[in-house]
Amino acid sequence: MRVVDPLPEPMARLVGPEIASSLVGLHATNGVQTRFGVGVVGISGHAGDLTVELADGERLATSTAVVGIGSVPAVEWLTGSALKLDDGVVTDGFLRAIGAPGDVYAVGDVARWPHPGRGVEVxxxxxxNASDQARYVAAAIVSGADTAYESSDYVWSDQYDWKVNAAGWRDPAGSSTVIGDLDALGKAAVVHADAVGAACGVVTVNWVRALNQARRRLTAGESHAAIVEALQHLL
Structure with a gap:
């Protein structure tokens, strides 16, 4: 089995280099050949006999190719409507579709909303995320909404027997602190701070207790230093 990814390390944008570098070794340990830092420019052949051409000119022979490149929101049917469309249905902070004559909401993969932490539309x-937004909109329809939608930004990934969990987000201009040791302890956490030093996210590997602790503290608005100290006490 081979994995090809244009990123230099797997999941680097989310987990940061502190964890991403360990994931490279995890693939190798499980007998997977990896090509990171190079993209795919073409796939030719037929089912059972394919050739994958990489950006550096290398050609890989394979019987099956699985392509994971994200999705494109299906909003063509809304073209010509009053709704603002830009890589999805653009909403305000309350998930109300911009341009709609009344309270029309967008949730899930199609919704593009202003993220209060990142300062950009996401x-x-x-x-x-779809589940979080659906609950928020249901409550807004029934009782009204006094505060804008705030995403939990929670995702996870099973990497072989490793459990990678992430809450919040990672600011490329910020910094990160590692707690634990995957080699020595088999578990670790990384607490992300944004460009001004405020805690903005956490990633844990094989450490659910640290994840739960960090998520509660992130939601409560605790400082980066306080969250790091709390997780250190869990070791």
């Missing part, structure tokens, strides 16, 4: 392709 569109999230994960079922936890």
């Amino acid at each position: 569109r999230a392709e994960h079922w936890t």
